Structures are given as structure tokens and as C-alpha cells.
Amino acid sequence: MTIISDEQNRVVVVLVPLPLHGHLNQLLHLSRLISTHDDIPVHVISTTTHGRQAKLRLQGWNPNNISNIFFHDYPIPPFVAPLPNPNSTNKFPSHLQPLCESATHLRHPVATLLRKLSTTTRRLVIIHDSLMGSVVQDFVSLPNAETYTFHSVSAFSIALYTSEKVGEQIRKLVDDPQSLTKDLISFNGCFTSEFKRFINAQHEYAKLSSGRIYNTCRIMEQPILDLLEPVAKNENKLLWALGPFNPVDIKRSKVSRKDGGGPVEWLDQQTSNTVIFVSFGTTTTFSQEQIIEIANGLERSHQRFIWVVRNADKGDIKNTIDNNFRVELPQGFEERVKDRGLVVREWAPQLDILAHPSIGGFMSHCGWNSCIESISMGVPIVAWPMHSDQPNNAVLVTKVLKVALLVDEWCRNQQLVSAITIQNAVKRLMGSKEGEEIRKRAAAIGRRVRKSVRDHGITRMELESFIGHITR
Template sequence: MANNITSKIAADSDDVVFLMVPFPAQSHLNQLLRLSRLIRSRGFPVHYAASAVHCRQAKLRHEHDTLLLNTSGITFHELPTPPFNSPPPEPYSSVKFLQHLWPSFEASLKLREPVAALLRELSSSPVDTATTRTRTRRLVVIHDNLMNYVVQDAASVPNAESYSFNCSSTFCTFCITCQFTGKPFPVVELEPQAIPTLDNCFIPEVANFFFMQSQFDHLKHGTLFSTCRAVEGPYLDLLAQTTHADASVDKKTKQWAIAPLFPVTANDEEDKAHPTLEWLDKQPPNSVIYVSFGSTTTMSHEQIHELALGLEESKQRFLWGLRDADRADIFNAESTILQLPEGFEERMKGVGKVTRDWAPQLGILRHPSVGGFMSHCGWNSCLESLTMGVPLATWPMHSDQPHNALLMTHILKVGVQVIGWGERDELVTSHAIKKSIESLMASSEGHEVRTRAEELGKAIKQSVEDDHTWELNSFIAYAAR
């Protein structure tokens, strides 16, 4: 990836410093750390501020990713956070939203004062010891849009600018914006009643949390979106029109679509041996469906049993990442071994592999043996899959996932449904799972969605490889102007 645009600015990079303030959930921590790595690679000082638990979690998971560089050169600040509960996930809860993480989300609101202190520290003008003159130092604050409240004091720092970072799909953000504002939903591919709503994707506390964060939206200087125009160009334009129609928002607010934030091509020096990749090396091209539901999904024993049977009955090769959902504090919890049907792994030897470790998802999706991805449709997973040209079997659970699933299946047409959102409260049977796998991996429909996914993957990679069109470079040049 070229970075000619920022090279001249970075040569005097001590005049500009970046501060990252992530939201304490794995997908949010990960994306801002990936962005930190890219900005640091341009030569700028980068600081990453979160609780001690979440700094440690971000670094641990980042270093386990075989296709990402390490975090050297990034300064981590472990912010004091009040103790929070870390209960286990509830697989039999009637609400699939990650309620067990809510205590850590609430605790994040207590970070305002330590973040304000860090802002003052980082923005203080350093003295040039060679000339004894004081230099003006710009502080660029990039914060998760769910941390608007926490970073509000950046607006009172004269040499600071804050930019919110949106970890969700722009399509989801646009849908929720329409719902909040009561504006019509002008997407012809979908009937308005087909759009998931806040009350069936989130618990009420989260809707209130969103509203509180939105009260500080006007303080930001711009917005960064974890997407690219090749995927969501129309929704970026629609969202910009909706935002600028609001008289309370500064019409000068800028936006950049800066994804993907991960390497789009392999680098042999970055690859490390991993049992899952070694197993994939022995499989034919496009023959394996990768099954993974992210870090916030928990399934009942009955649902795991049905999924196992569906995989077995499909007679397709599979790689299944089987893990329980994260707790708020991943270092203070006993690991739960999720049980499979008796004899399942023995019967599947040579056909399928189950891994209970943290798997290198980018390396898996990039592998030529992988021809499909059964996913919860977290936005990280969707974007990684699309960039690698891998079509999806969509099985949304909560949050932005139902919107993302619709984007994959009904708009971009790069996926097939395991279930629709209207079926979310039902046990998904082995027959339905088998049918979706066969549709994706062994049918003419599957061939068509794979072709579209491959074409979209090429467009995404091209947007990054062209130094002058990748909006990340445009943002860095603007922020460090």
C-alpha cells in the first residue's frame, strides 16, 4: 500500500499527534488498533487509550492475527476505570443482544475525566530544545462514535480536532438515522417493513445510550467510516444528505470512507504457521465453508447440535471456529467448552475441522480453499469476507448484524440466507442449515453470488492500491495539514 501523499507531512510528524479512544467491545477495539497501526506506519506518534483490561485484550488479539503487523511504536494508556461486573453470556436468554457486556459499556462513561486529563497532556506544546522556541502541536482525536460523551472535552482544547469513527456499516447507520429522524427510507431494493428496527436489534438501554452519544455529535470535526465507496457509495451519499439537512449539524463536517484497514494482499513475511491454515492447505480450491460467529455470539446446546448436524448432512468441507461469547473481562473468566454431538469430530475427520482457539480469520478467508463463510454478519467479518471475494451464508444475531445481512443478500447479492431476521426467535434446524450450505457451496445460485463477491473484492482492493483514491490517505493529509 503506497503512502506517498502523507510522506512529506510525516517527516515533521512531532507537530501532529494522534489519540485513539475506542469503545470497549472486541470489534471496536480491533478496528481502531488497525487504524492506529496504519497511521503509525506513516511516521506519526499514535496513542491508544482504554481501560487496562481492554488495552490488554486489543494487543493480545491483534498479535494473534497472522496477517497484521505488531503494535510496536504505539503508546498505550491504561485509563482508570471503576470495577464492572463480568457475568457469563446467557445462551437461553430470550434476548440475543450481548447483555452480559452491558456493565463494561456503562463503565466506559466514567472515562471522561481521565480522557480529558490525557487530552491536556498530549496537547501541551513541546519546546524545541535546539532553538528554545515553543511549537504548536496539533492533537487529532479519533474516537468511536459511541464515545462521543467521553471525548467531549476535546472541543475546549484550542489545538485539537476530534473525528468520530463509525465501526458499523453505513447502510445500518443510514437505516437507524432514518428511524431516529422519521425521514423516509429511499432504498428501492427493500420494503420499509423489511428493515430491522432499534427495538428488535438492541435492548432499550442501548437505544438510550445511542441518543445520549448523539447529543455531542456536533463537537466533531468530521466522521470516519469503516467502509469503502466500492461497497457502500450510495449509502454514504444518502447519509451525507440526511446529516447536512439537519440545521444543528455544521455543514462543513467532512466524511471519509477509509476501509479496509487490514492488508488486502498477503505478505509472506507476516504469515505464521497455524493449524487451521495448515489444514486448509490440504483442501481443494473453493471447497471449504468457514463457520464463525464472532466474539459476541452465544448459542444454546440445542442450536450447536443442529448446526453440527447441518454441517455433517451437507457433506461439504468445513472449518468451524467454535467459541463461547467474550465476557466483559476476558482475562477473568473460566473458558467454557461447548459440547458437540457424540462422535461428531471423529466422523468428520478429513472432511471438517473444529477449532476452539482464536483463529486467524483474515488468513482463513484469504486462503484459496475457502469458498464460503457462514457468519453472524458483524461488519468486520462482512468487510473482510468481501475484500477476499468470499460469499456469505448470513445468520444475524443482534445489533447491526440484521442490517448487514440484508445488505449482503438483498442489495449487494453476495450471500444467501441461513435465516431471515423474522425467524430470529426460532431454533434453526439442521435441515435449514444444510440447505443454505448446499445453496452457497454447490448450486448455480452459489456460483453467481461467488462471482459477484469476487468482482466486488477486486474493486475493494483496487480502491486501496490506488494511492490517490484511498480515502484514508486523504484523511491523514487533511488531519495533519
């Protein structure tokens, strides 16, 4: 790796994501947005295997085609990497915690890189995941360095996490404040106690940062950002809403499958707004019993669907055990639904799928990547949160933005979700007047969000303001 040595650089940017796909993906997209301004050199840090995987999964642009984005992939110490447990009562992916802990060992190679880069620029800007604060802590020894904490979740979720007072103010944003029961706006059952300790330890380093960056849009979360900005100001920090980071004008790509056809090609044969996309992200593993209920619910709904059936990502992706395991679907299921359903067992091109005009809904775990991608494409959501910030995001999309409906109440999150519940949720979105109204709202917000990232749009102007600030 050749380090840029042009001493005339006004600024060099370093991005330090947590090496989980939902976090890496967002900062990879941000690297593209920053790199297009004044040819700012952008350096992206990751672990060797996870960085490579994230680049292979990336959609909408090719990182190898941008000359001023530089990738630094470092090894981390070996760690015990348990497989996902589909039968755990707590759906949090605790099998990924050893990876997160091991990633904190990036501190020393990152410190070495920061010292080298600091000699090539007037200002060194480090944007780090809120869960990688300890990795960048040595920046304080560099006189020309400053950091910004990136939150990979919604502003809504951070507002709830910030204080009970802010949580109470959020109640005023919905038509029926009493519907926001305590279990909906708390983090009960969302994390393991071990991961809570990890979060709190990493968030301590946010005190050293100059500001906070969100992958969100003021079109979507202006009232919540209005609550967070005074909090940031009291801590002498700036706040930036620069999302959506993901490309919003997707050129559809043909994605080959072993049997010769991909989900995009299949969607090309369907009519507008008739297909529901069913996918639960990179950290969800269902029990065999739940998989069968999903299959039966989709079949009985009589709606067209694409269903991504895959296990959660493993912490150690070099593990030779096949991650895309073949679950046992009900006997004859794929044959019975072949004229209106497609089962995808490998990595699916989510942005391409959500951008397709045939897609009329998205059954999702409500990870923030999935939420903001769906909203930016104008696709309504059937919300089925599992853990972490997902229950909060489900409240945001159902109660505040009103572009989604719930599969089931969060208070029943440890129970099996029945086929009839899944069937009813799909039919409500795809085949009812209520669903059509939700779809219209989602389409309208999607148009406004896409407009916001174009010239003179509110997000574009905020990004230009951020670039102006770091190149001051």
C-alpha cells in the same frame, strides 16, 4: 509512557475505541494506516485488559514494530460481569453492557492525556468511537483540538438509523423494493432498551465533532454514502470512507494448536473454494440445542468446513472461568467428519482463514468486522444475523451487494434454526449454480476493494485527503 514533546508536530492523533473486540480491532487497524503517513504520532486509548487482548488477537501486522503508535491502557472501576446467557430470548449480549458503562470512566485519564498532548502539537485530532463520546467531551477546553466520530458499523446501518426518510431512499437501491419489509430495515429486536439508552446518550456528543469516519469503501457503499453526505453537510460536518481498515494482502501465518496443527495448515490440504468457514464472532453464545442443530446441518451438508465453537467474550476477561468452554457436540461428530471438517475451540485467525484460497464461503453473524473482512477477501457470505447492526448488514450483503444468501428470515430470529435449514443454506452456497454466481460477484467486488487501497485507488486517495485535512 513517554509523551512526545516535539513541538514541531503538525498533528497528533488520539484514537478512543469502545473496549469491545469488534470496536477495538477496527481502530487498531486504523492506527496503522494513519501512522504510516508522515510519521504522525498515534495514541491509542483502552482499558488495561481489553487493550492487551486486542493486540494479542491482531492479524496482518505487529503493533510493537511501529515506533510512532503509543498505547495508553487505563484501569476502570470494577463492575458486575455476568456470563453470557445462551438461553436468552433476546440474542443481544447484554452481559457486556456493564463493561461499556464502566468504560465511560476513562473520561478523566483521557482528559489528562489530551491536555498533555495538546502542548506538543499544532493540532490535536481525536477519533472516538460513537459510543465513547462522553469520554472525550473535555476536548472542548483545548483550543487546538478537534474530534471525529468513528462509526464501527456499515454506512447502510447508519443510514437506516439516521431517519425514516433516508430509509425510504434506500429502498430504491434494490431490485425489489417491496422485499425490504419494515422488520428488515428497522432495529426491532436488535438491542435491549437499556443499551438503546446508552447509545442515545453517547451519540449526543457527536454534535461536537467535526466529521464522521466509516470503515467502509466507496466501492461497496457509494450510493449509501451519497445519502449520508447531505445529512452530514447540513450539520456542517465532513464524511470520510477510509475502509477497509484491515490489511488486504495477508501473508499467511502458521497458527499452532495444542495437537500440533492449526486451521491454516488444515486448509493447506484442501482444494480451492471447497471449504466453508463457520464463525459467529465475539458476542454470540448459542444454546446447546442450537449447537447440535448446527453440527447436524454441517454434517448432513457433506461440505468441507472449519467451525469455530467458542462462547462470547466476557465483559471481565480476567474472570477465571474458561471462556472457550467445551460444548457437547453430537456423539461421534468430530470422528465422523474428521476427513472434511475441523472444529476450532480457541481464538481463530479469521483474516488468515478468509484469505486462504481453499475458503469458498463464510457462514457469519454479519458483524461489520466480519462483513468487511470477508468482502475485502472476495469471500461470499451465508448470513445469520443475531443482534445490533447485524440484520441491517445482512440486508446490505444479500439485497444490495448480492454477495450473500440468508440462512433464515430475520422475522424468525427468536426461533431455533433447524439442521435442515442450515444444511440447505450451506449447500446453496457451496454446491449450486446460484452459489457459484454469488461467489463470482464476491470475488469481483473483493478485487475492486483490494485495488482501492493501493496507490491511486479510491480509498487510498480518500485516506490521503483525510491526512491532508488534519495536517492542514
